[in-house]
Amino acid sequence: MNFEKICVLGLGYIGLPTASTFATQGLRVIGVDVNQKVVETLRTGGLHIHEPGLRTLVQAALGSGNLTINQQPESADAFIIAVPTPFYDDKKADMRHVVAAAESIVPFLRPGNLVVLESTSPPRTTIDLLAPILERSGLKASDGQSDQSFLLAYSPERVLPGQILRELIENARVIGGIDRASADAGRDLYALFVRGEIILTNATTAEMVKLMENTYRDVNIAIANEFSLLAARFGIDVWEAITIANRHPRVKILKPGPGVGGHCIGVDPWFLVEAAPDLTPLIRTARQVNDRQPQVVVDMICRQLGNLNGRRIAVLGLAYKPDVDDLRESPAVEIAQALVHAGAQVRAYEPYKLDAQIPGVPSVRTLDEALAGAELVALLVAHTPLRELQPDELLKRTPARLLVDAVNGWANNDWEAAGFNLARLGVGGGAQ
Numbered sequence: 001m002n003f004e005k006i007c008v009l010g011l012g013y014i015g016l017p018t019a020s021t022f023a024t025q026g027l028r029v030i031g032v033d034v035n036q037k038v039v040e041t042l043r044t045g046g047l048h049i050h051e052p053g054l055r056t057l058v059q060a061a062l063g064s065g066n067l068t069i070n071q072q073p074e075s076a077d078a079f080i081i082a083v084p085t086p087f088y089d090d091k092k093a094d095m096r097h098v099v100a101a102a103e104s105i106v107p108f109l110r111p112g113n114l115v116v117l118e119s120t121s122p123p124r125t126t127i128d129l130l131a132p133i134l135e136r137s138g139l140k141a142s143d144g145q146s147d148q149s150f151l152l153a154y155s156p157e158r159v160l161p162g163q164i165l166r167e168l169i170e171n172a173r174v175i176g177g178i179d180r181a182s183a184d185a186g187r188d189l190y191a192l193f194v195r196g197e198i199i200l201t202n203a204t205t206a207e208m209v210k211l212m213e214n215t216y217r218d219v220n221i222a223i224a225n226e227f228s229l230l231a232a233r234f235g236i237d238v239w240e241a242i243t244i245a246n247r248h249p250r251v252k253i254l255k256p257g258p259g260v261g262g263h264c265i266g267v268d269p270w271f272l273v274e275a276a277p278d279l280t281p282l283i284r285t286a287r288q289v290n291d292r293q294p295q296v297v298v299d300m301i302c303r304q305l306g307n308l309n310g311r312r313i314a315v316l317g318l319a320y321k322p323d324v325d326d327l328r329e330s331p332a333v334e335i336a337q338a339l340v341h342a343g344a345q346v347r348a349y350e351p352y353k354l355d356a357q358i359p360g361v362p363s364v365r366t367l368d369e370a371l372a373g374a375e376l377v378a379l380l381v382a383h384t385p386l387r388e389l390q391p392d393e394l395l396k397r398t399p400a401r402l403l404v405d406a407v408n409g410w411a412n413n414d415w416e417a418a419g420f421n422l423a424r425l426g427v428g429g430g431a432q
């Protein structure tokens, strides 16, 4: 199938790079976002999200004249839906953005068009939720052979925040069609820029593949977290134990830490639990294990200080993982908030987001402001500049002598010899 013009709905972390990449490949792209502020920012050369290399890519796409930013879709050969799928407080998937995006396409859908859903979604969303909405156009979701039908596929985004631009092009791409013609059309579209393998399957399999990938990671992080609690109780160093265990050719234990953040791995497993609660005790438990990690770290800090009320704590790192500036669903933020809630005087420093504004958590723009006057320094994210801090340096910059390392960032230096009392997550006497 040939594509000249496409519409990408949702200009966030996935939609914007995707729209821009297609545009730089010569396609005419209408990038659509319902948020007027996002549209205005992009139209005036700004960027509302941070991702390495994205600014240059978007500028190239806009500069080529191929990318247009709008608040509404228009007719096109293909429509890609890349909107968020968060969950409600009760962990049920919030599909309102997908529904709204699909409804906005209906008036523009023409026979032979291709619609692709990229948003992570519960199993069967493409056929049970999306197809019926699009069929309100009067066309049928089918093989595109009839002159009254459209093509429909699910193709999950699988890129790692921080490496989106490279992974978008190089990763293997899964395309699940509601039928063969839809999968083939999806392949023709993504082959315009994907250099990784393109794997064709059906729509529900593709949905499950995405959910299984992130659930697999969550469950494996949960076991690492559980190992860290066991190691602390039994007086050993979990990091050393993991390194040794991983020398086994069939073992690859992930890293324990302050919890699982971001908007994917902490969310997606719930879509499976919601879809089949009776079949998913392991997945549910893994989520609960990971969700309790922030409290494990708060307890470590409390044990170091004796109590939290009024105590001065420097929190180093707020992002959800190392060397990114993304604070969404960050365990470090949760920990900082819990400390404030317990009466501590927190000064949080996030080197990649100096203007971080988190309700209730005082954040400062320099490391020294965070360290000054602190009684305890908590390392919550293994950002490179924070991991590289040396004991003699810290000795001069803070009166604090109590340290908590939740991410194995300060393992290799002799903190104790320098006069610090360091508690490390997963190390005997530390966590539990």
Ligand code: SAJ
Pocket: 120, 157, 158, 159, 160, 161, 213, 214, 217, 221, 254, 255, 256, 257, 258, 259, 260, 261, 262, 263, 264, 265, 320, 321, 322
């Ligand atoms: N984490 C650990 N221990 C580990 C690895 C990660 O505690 O050993 C924590 C991180 O610190 C972070 C969270 O887990 O808080 C998630 O980080 P991540 O790097 O594992 O994943 P994300 O959320 O940045 O991106 C994931 C990726 N999925 C997989 O690796 C299976 C990415 O490929 C997906 O595209 C993305 O989710 C998504 O959008 O679904």
